[in-house]
Amino acid sequence: MGKIILVIKTILKRMFKKPSSFFLYLILPIAVSIGMYLLFNLEDHDKTNITVVDADQTMLSRSLIGNFEGTDGFDISHVHLSYLHEHMMDTGTSLAYIIPSGFEKAILAGEKPALEILSVGDQDTIWLDEILSAHVDTLMMMAEASNFQKKPLYEKIYQLKDGRVNYESTLIQDEAKKKSVTVRTFGNYMVVLLISTFTIPFQILNEKRQGTFARIGMSPIHPKSYIFANIIANVLVMMVQVGVVLLTLKFVLGAVFFVNPFIIYLILILFALCGISLGVFIAAYSKNTNAAGAFMGIIVSPSCMIAGCLWPIEFMPEYMQKIAYITPHRWTLDAISTIQANQNFVEILPHLLVVLSFTVLFFLIAVYKFKHEDKLYA
Structure with a gap:
């Protein structure tokens, strides 16, 4: 276990060795979240x-x-x-x-x-x-x-x-619109979150290309353990990123989540874990980084558009709204909408279980593929 922790530290140091990593993992997510929240909030206040x-x-x-x-x-x-x-x-x-x-x-x-x-x-x-x-x-x-x-x-x-007729007017907060603003903000942030998690296939494939797997195959650290360390390192980074984004929205912009922010944090972390598992799946079935990049392009944009991350799903035809549920993104957004409306964690458990099922499925398929590569490092 101590060796895996050491590998995790090494991976984290390598991830943040370049200044561009701070942009991808922290600056970009915060900028997108702030920009989208202000934009949607501005639309909300239009006459x-x-x-x-x-x-x-x-x-x-x-x-x-x-x-x-x-x-x-x-x-x-x-x-x-x-x-x-x-x-x-x-x-x-x-x-x-x-x-x-x-x-x-x-x-x-x-x-x-x-x-x-x-x-x-x-x-x-x-x-x-x-x-x-x-x-x-x-x-x-x-x-x-x-x-x-x-x-x-x-x-x-x-x-x-x-x-004019004499009447009294009382200003009340339209919670439905404010909830829509936060859900749309999280939807756009999920696109950036998914892109952030998709750095893991490039890390794994670069290590394969550089012969890292061959070298660790002759050491006490098994390649599977090295991949596991990559996953843990990325999970830690996503935990920090999601936390910083939520804190920025709440305490800098004064966003109202209508639910305990920790629940939103858990939902987004689960989606991040699903994105990481999908990244490992891509690494398992990609021969090189070019193939992984093409694979990512096919997955990210269409899935985010279908799921309603970029615009309200109500704008889409009914049959497309049903198709959206083949993506973990849609279940994640539904979980956020449901918990905001009902304040009942039990009601979103089915949504979270579906996202978790996607996560486990991607991991199992990737493990099966890597298992057949073990002979390369025997």
Whole structure:
């Protein structure tokens, strides 16, 4: 055991002998995490663009529009119905609602008018429908109190501040969006984490090329023990890297994980271990570093895109979302999302077991391959 520890120390010294190693293992992961968190957090605070078509052009329709114009977080634009779709496509607006002609007339008749809400893509419209419906209900109650007479109703509206319905607003934190920011940040960080773990096949293959395995085959240290030492050294480096990234996000950027950070740490470490096992698998079936590099290129980008590391998986077709579960990345991200939502570690155990199964599978296949190479070092 003492010899393996000595080998681990030697490998760690060699790993950090070049300044580029600090960039790969520490600076790059921290930079990516900070950059992605700030970017996604900036998107989270953007105003919601809403396009309005007022086909009624009355005091009551203007009061409905004023409900949003007087509220922070909304950017309202007005357009004629004939230009609505063109305007939404040109400006990238994803939500719009149409106030029909006869809106005021319907309210004065005691009938609740129907508003049409349009959305682009999968934009949720339930909240917009509820806000508009609540305001229309308020207008109808005011109309009833005015005996459905236009003049008394207008007088009541004019009595309100700035001609708008008087309401109180309370700022609440939208946890769903903040959780999405952290999950997307971790998804992008997992790409860098996977690249960091994939240095191990290059280490093993370079040692094969330089004859290190042949030399240690004649020493008390078996090649399998040397590979094990490589794995342990990389695990130690990943433990430091993940810890530094989480500490930076939490204490420098003030990120909220909605769960004990240690649980997030364990989830990411398990994924890192899976990446290391995949790296050993690549080393076992690659003849040289060029082959390993090509193998990595085939694995990293497609798997990260399919798994939803680079963008929300909801943007992908349903069949692609199902295919994503052939990757350990998807199970890792699901584990983070689930623990954030439910705060129950038991519920993510199946996810962690799946990632662990991937890890064991890659290791076993690699061990089987290395076993048949033992005769080279007999």
